Amino acid sequence: MPNESGRRKRRPDPFFEASRRKQAQRKDLQVCAQVARCLWESLPMAGDPLLQRVQVLEVVPAQGLAVLEVRIWSPEPLVQTLQALRKSSSWLREEVAQAIHRKRVPTLRFVWWHPEM
Numbered sequence: 001m002p003n004e005s006g007r008r009k010r011r012p013d014p015f016f017e018a019s020r021r022k023q024a025q026r027k028d029l030q031v032c033a034q035v036a037r038c039l040w041e042s043l044p045m046a047g048d049p050l051l052q053r054v055q056v057l058e059v060v061p062a063q064g065l066a067v068l069e070v071r072i073w074s075p076e077p078l079v080q081t082l083q084a085l086r087k088s089s090s091w092l093r094e095e096v097a098q099a100i101h102r103k104r105v106p107t108l109r110f111v112w113w114h115p116e117m
Contacts, residue, residue, distance in 0.1 A: 031100060032059040035068055035108075038099035042092060050076050050084040057113050068106045071113035078112055085110045 036059040062069040
């Protein structure tokens, strides 16, 4: 079936599909590592003492790269820590936007993660 330029569209070769999928997963993991690095650097500089004690354990894609799950731990109480993270989420997204240079900045979903899990 021809496209606008009159050329026939090539069907993707199934032989290379696994390679493309592997490359996409690698890119996703790279973005997660960049976000984790940015949060590790940004949280200690936060104005809220609760946020200064938050440890980022890992960042994983929750819904592709639209939403990233940030697994955290803190010695402070769970409810107060999560409230402080929600209050500062726009500032953290700005920091992430400057660090990753992407068209759309992912939404950060903070999840309390116990080290023994």
